[in-house]
Amino acid sequence: MIDIVLKDMWSPIIFISIVLLNLLIVYWLYKMGNSDYKKTKHSGEPFISGNRPPGDVRRVHVAGDNLFWGFRDALKQYFDPLIKGHTGSINDYMYWIVITLAVVLVYIYMVV
Amino acid sequence: MTWDTLVTNSPTFILGIPLLFAFLTALSGRFSKKIGDTLFFIALIATAFFVSLMSYEVLTGESWFYVFGAEQPSPENIRSFFRITFAADGFAVLATITIMITAVAAGIYSYGFMKFETGLNKFYTLFLLTLAGVNGMVLTGDLFNLFVWFEVTSVASCALVAFKNYRGESVEAALKYMILSTVGGLVILFSIGLLYGQHGVLNYALLREGITGSFIDKLALGLVMVILAMKASSVPMHMWAPDAYGEAPGSVTPFIAITSLGSLFVLFRLLFSVFSLTVVSGSILIILGTLSMIIGVSMALVQSDLKRLIAYLSVSQVGYMMMAVGVGLATLNTGDYDSFGELAMQGGLFHMINDGVYKALLFLSAVAVVHVTDIRSLNDLGGLAHKMPYVTFFFLLGALSIAGIPPLSGFSSKLLIYKSVYLYSPILAIVALVVSIITLAIIGKAFFNAFLGPDQGLVKRRVSKTMLLGMGILTVALVLFTLFPNIVVTEVVTPAIDALTETFEGVIP
Numbered sequence: 001m002i003d004i005v006l007k008d009m010w011s012p013i014i015f016i017s018i019v020l021l022n023l024l025i026v027y028w029l030y031k032m033g034n035s036d037y038k039k040t041k042h043s044g045e046p047f048i049s050g051n052r053p054p055g056d057v058r059r060v061h062v063a064g065d066n067l068f069w070g071f072r073d074a075l076k077q078y079f080d081p082l083i084k085g086h087t088g089s090i091n092d093y094m095y096w097i098v099i100t101l102a103v104v105l106v107y108i109y110m111v112v
Numbered sequence: 113m114t115w116d117t118l119v120t121n122s123p124t125f126i127l128g129i130p131l132l133f134a135f136l137t138a139l140s141g142r143f144s145k146k147i148g149d150t151l152f153f154i155a156l157i158a159t160a161f162f163v164s165l166m167s168y169e170v171l172t173g174e175s176w177f178y179v180f181g182a183e184q185p186s187p188e189n190i191r192s193f194f195r196i197t198f199a200a201d202g203f204a205v206l207a208t209i210t211i212m213i214t215a216v217a218a219g220i221y222s223y224g225f226m227k228f229e230t231g232l233n234k235f236y237t238l239f240l241l242t243l244a245g246v247n248g249m250v251l252t253g254d255l256f257n258l259f260v261w262f263e264v265t266s267v268a269s270c271a272l273v274a275f276k277n278y279r280g281e282s283v284e285a286a287l288k289y290m291i292l293s294t295v296g297g298l299v300i301l302f303s304i305g306l307l308y309g310q311h312g313v314l315n316y317a318l319l320r321e322g323i324t325g326s327f328i329d330k331l332a333l334g335l336v337m338v339i340l341a342m343k344a345s346s347v348p349m350h351m352w353a354p355d356a357y358g359e360a361p362g363s364v365t366p367f368i369a370i371t372s373l374g375s376l377f378v379l380f381r382l383l384f385s386v387f388s389l390t391v392v393s394g395s396i397l398i399i400l401g402t403l404s405m406i407i408g409v410s411m412a413l414v415q416s417d418l419k420r421l422i423a424y425l426s427v428s429q430v431g432y433m434m435m436a437v438g439v440g441l442a443t444l445n446t447g448d449y450d451s452f453g454e455l456a457m458q459g460g461l462f463h464m465i466n467d468g469v470y471k472a473l474l475f476l477s478a479v480a481v482v483h484v485t486d487i488r489s490l491n492d493l494g495g496l497a498h499k500m501p502y503v504t505f506f507f508l509l510g511a512l513s514i515a516g517i518p519p520l521s522g523f524s525s526k527l528l529i530y531k532s533v534y535l536y537s538p539i540l541a542i543v544a545l546v547v548s549i550i551t552l553a554i555i556g557k558a559f560f561n562a563f564l565g566p567d568q569g570l571v572k573r574r575v576s577k578t579m580l581l582g583m584g585i586l587t588v589a590l591v592l593f594t595l596f597p598n599i600v601v602t603e604v605v606t607p608a609i610d611a612l613t614e615t616f617e618g619v620i621p
Contacts, residue, residue, distance in 0.1 A: 067560070
């Protein structure tokens with residue numbers, strides 16, 4: 001008989017109920033806010049630190065390679081060989097299968 | 113034909129219907145496209161019906177073994193008894209349900225996605241052959257049939273990857289996949305030959321009785337294990353997966369990924385039900401699983417191609433399943449199995465059905481993005497949420513689930529994995545947690561880049577209703593798994609574990 005079961009650890013229904021309750025409280029706080037706010041013609045426009053971004057706002061979007069650039073640069077010694085190892089060559093794919101096969105067989109014969 | 117006959121023969125129909133309709137759809141191309149479309153959907157719905165029928169019977173009644181072609185064997189003639197046997201048990205139910213959910217969603221999605229392609233009847237044929245092959249792999253109860261279905265799946269899925277043969281990349285990816293699958297098939301055939309030479313039988317149950325851990329048994333175990341791990345896209349043999357997933361026609365990408373999951377199902381079946389060398393197999397699974405998690409997520413981090421990014425994340429998710437089931441296997445027949453081994457099995461197998469669904473949802477929503485923009489690079493995408501609200505929602509749901517964010521179903525299975533693996537080795541649990549955090553960061557990057565920000569006017573065409581319906585089906589499944597994880601674990605996952613851990617009776621009456 002299993003000692004630990006999922007229902008003792010986690011109930012999504014309770015979690016979702018608490019989230020909904022929180023959303024209700026947030027909505028209540030929102031309704032208590034300033035009710036005489038008026039939308040202006042500049043409302044909803046993109047901005048950076050309170051200022052309108054220079055040039056075409058569509059170019060301001062941060063592109064994929066820019067995200068986690070620092071993380072990748074700091075771990076260059078780990079990522080560079082990893083990327084280099086993924087050559088796309090079928091010969092290398094076969095080498096990896098042969099190497100894994102050899103290691104697994106040696107492990108099985110050593111352990112059992 | 114009575115209801116009982118339909119139920120008893122449901123494993124035959126699960127294979128027979130897609131096989132028959134595969135040939136009919138090929139022929140229909142000579143007459144009309146509409147006939148092909150109709151036949152394809154009839155085949156999908158009928159196969160899903162028989163999977164439901166078999167599942168209901170197994171989960172509410174009992175498992176049975178289907179023997180093709182002759183009367184049941186007796187204990188006297190059992191060793192000379194050569195028949196095709198199928199196991200309709202809890203594990204087959206878990207596997208076929210996972211496969212069918214993705215197949216139905218991908219099939220419906222394909223109708224909208226592929227409508228401007230030519231040769232659709234051939235596409236339907238290949239789709240249905242792959243479906244028959246992967247269902248056959250998880251249902252069969254003997255090794256030679258496993259090889260046959262393995263080959264059917266490999267050939268049909270290779271052709272599916274190369275379906276858009278006017279793209280050089282697709283043909284190259286299919287060629288790589290075909291070479292690896294062919295070598296894999298030959299190695300499996302060689303190991304089957306070794307086992308047959310040693311024991312004189314091919315049936316799982318009879319093999320299990322004979323396997324004692326001899327030199328030949330160990331060699332066969334190593335060969336089968338490595339090849340099935342390769343087909344499941346485990347590191348370091350995962351490199352074909354991003355190529356194949358990235359270059360297959362978008363609508364069948366999740367279906368190609370499901371054939372990998374099918375290989376993982378078969379690997380688990382063989383390790384539990386045929387090879388009794390549980391400790392060594394368990395530890396190998398744990399090592400390969402941990403490597404897959406780390407390398408998969410690391411490579412996903414440096415991708416800017418949306419489909420390849422998800423492909424590497426799927427490699428990482430395979431690692432979770434291998435690690436969790438590895439812990440269950442390594443602790444089997446020890447006191448630790450009751451303490452946390454079975455919990456790890458629950459987590460691993462629940463993660464398989466979860467992964468089948470949310471990975472398919474992620475792939476299909478990513479394909480919808482590529483379909484409407486003709487752009488795959490995250491560097492060039494942005495602001496799609498303005499014009500594609502439904503796809504944004506589907507992608508977000510799949511993304512949060514793969515990252516294991518509560519309350520989504522990915523969290524439920526990962527929680528089971530963290531908890532159980534921690535009791536086995538805290539370091540492994542920490543690795544799993546860190547990988548999950550990095551997955552969240554990566555998926556956040558993909559979502560931010562593709563969907564958020566100002567509208568850049570990239571949308572060139574609409575996502576068709578059938579494509580939305582395909583994603584909708586997966587979303588319904590995901591929501592159900594999210595709201596009722598305890599029911600899934602108790603009613604579907606636990607019978608699968610019982611089928612694996614109790615002695616596999618095969619054809620023995």
